[in-house]
Amino acid sequence: MDQIKSFIDQHQDRFIQELIQLLKIPSISADSKFKGDVINAAEEVKLRLEEAGCTFVEICGTEGHPIVYGEKIISPDFPTVLVYGHYDVQPPDPLDLWDSPPFKPVIKKTETHPEGAIYARGACDDKGQFYMHVKAMEFMSKTDNLPCNVKFMIEGEEEVGSEHLGEFVRNNREKLQNDVILISDTGMIGKDIPSITTGLRGLSYVEVEVTGPNRDLHSGLYGGAVANPINILAKMIADLHDENNHITIPGFYDKVETLSDEERSKMAEAPFSLERYKKALDIEDVFGEKGYSTNERNSIRPTLDVNGIWGGYTGEGAKTVIPSKAFAKISMRLVPHQDWKEITKLFTKHFESLAPKGVKVKVSPHHGGQGYVTPIDTIGYQAASKAYEKSFGKTPIPYRSGGSIPIVSLFEEELHSKTILMGFGLDTDAIHSPNEHFGIHNFLKGIETIPWFYKYFTELSK
Known part of the structure; x- marks a missing residue:
């Protein structure tokens, strides 16, 4: 294990170029036009797992996009680590806000990443992060430092709700059997402040449609006499929060866990600069629920947020119409104990109740998932903590993330395994946004840290 740094130094240029090659593939799972690119990305992942030392790799078809499975089994008597990641990416829109093309990766030096960062869609979420595990596997295999069994499950539908992953997991429980699941799809508090994500929020994602007249109408002839679906939708959305930014859906907070003052005090110890936060986002002030x-x-x-809203005429120039329909996409991030299906029903009932008689409302659920809390007294967490201490020289801080990885609760339910979330991205890496990037320092630091997790997890398992 002592040769890991020299191994990375010797091969880092190749590691970066391999990642860039993967980032060039526009594996956008949400858009059917890119189905061929998604398959190409799966084949690239398969190739890299084989090169890294997996003795068995296959592309597993689903009714949606394929899952890449790989493994190297040393002995049934040794513990097994299952690595999960995803090779699909978010759509890059809006393209005009990118400083460089999203699928033509470039390396740029920034104030946050003076050693350089790779700019491309998927750089941090999640190609760069799961590829750290592939290169860590290469190191352990080629230097005879793999202390246990390893399995990889890299999917192509995470960004569209992992619709077919549940069926795959249920049908392959024996194949996926493991002692711990390792995921890098989260982040760190700071570049030199290692942290382990111990909590994830759940998700309920819906699309709403408000319909008024049976066709678009002349706003001069009908304005003021017929309900305008866009006006109505805007008011309905506004009514989902009160003056304290508290969500108004009846029953929404019934199962929300209230943290003690002691827990909130510990959370507040994490390094955070509100001024830097506002500066990074170019905002004058923050906004949110009162009292927190x-x-x-x-x-x-x-939380409840509108992710997109549209209707009527949005082209160049003017067209004076009252639209027949208006639409919005709305996501609710949920905390542990809130059931996403229950919340979706509560939202639907309440949203429909907000509509006046002049319009019809349709709520279409898209996808969702449960929240998750990782206990810090497991050997998986302890191994991760020791690994960060070894590579960063400091104890990592446990913290709860605002993001959602719905499949984590699925894994615990179906595979009865705890998940350790070892993320190496930063809040400033612009995931899901234009100019997404991943620091080269973080990428290489991940490759350095992950093998130590294997070592310590194996030792602690004994």
Whole structure:
């Protein structure tokens, strides 16, 4: 294990170029036009797992996009680590806000990443992060430092709700049997402040449609006499929060866990600069639920946000119409104990009740998932903590993330395994946004840290 740094130094240029090659593939799972590219990305992942030392790799078809499975089994008597990641990416829109093309990766030096960062869609979420595990596997295999069994499950539908992953897991429980699941699809508090994500929020994602007249109408002849679906939708959305930014859906907060003052005090110890936060986002002030800090609002509290809204005429120039329909996409981030299916029903009932008689409302659920909390007294967490201490020289901070990885609760339910979330991205890496990037320092640091997890997990398992 002592040769890991020299191994990375010797091969880092190749590691970066391999990642760039993967990032060039526009594996956008949400858009059927890119189905061929998604398959190409799966084949690239298969090739890299084989090169890294997996003795068996296959592309497993699903009714949607394929899952890449690989393994190297040393002995049935040794513990097994299952690595999960995803090779699909978010759509890059809006393209005009990118400083460089999203699928033509470039390396740029920034204030946050003076050693350089790779700019491309998927750089941090999640190609760069799961590829750290592939290269860590290469190191352990080629230097005879793999202390246990390893399995990889890299899917192509995470960004569209992992619709077919549940069926795959249920049908392959024996193949996927493991002692711990390792995921890098989260982040760190700071570049030199290692942290382990111990909580994830759940998700309920819906699309709403408000219909008024049976056709678009002349706004001069009908304006003021017929309900305008866009006006109505805007008011309905506004009514989903009160003056304290508290969500107004009846029953929404019934199962929300209230953290103790002691737990909130410990959370507040994590390094955080509100001024730097506002500066990075170019905003004058933060906004959110009254009575909670910024870090609490985006981690331990549920939220409701509009992700997209459209209707009527949006082309160049003017067209004076009252539209027949208006639409919006709405996501609710949920905390542990909130059931996403129950919340979706509560939202639907309440949203329909907000509509006046002049319009019809349709709510279409898209996807969702449960929240998750990882206990810190497991050997998996202890192994991760020791691994960060070894590579960073400091003890990592446990913290709850505002993001959602719905499949984590699925894994525990179906495979009865705990998940350890070892993320190496930063909040400033612009995941899901234009100019997404991943610091080269973080990428290489991940490759350095992951093998130590294997070592310590195997030792602690004894």
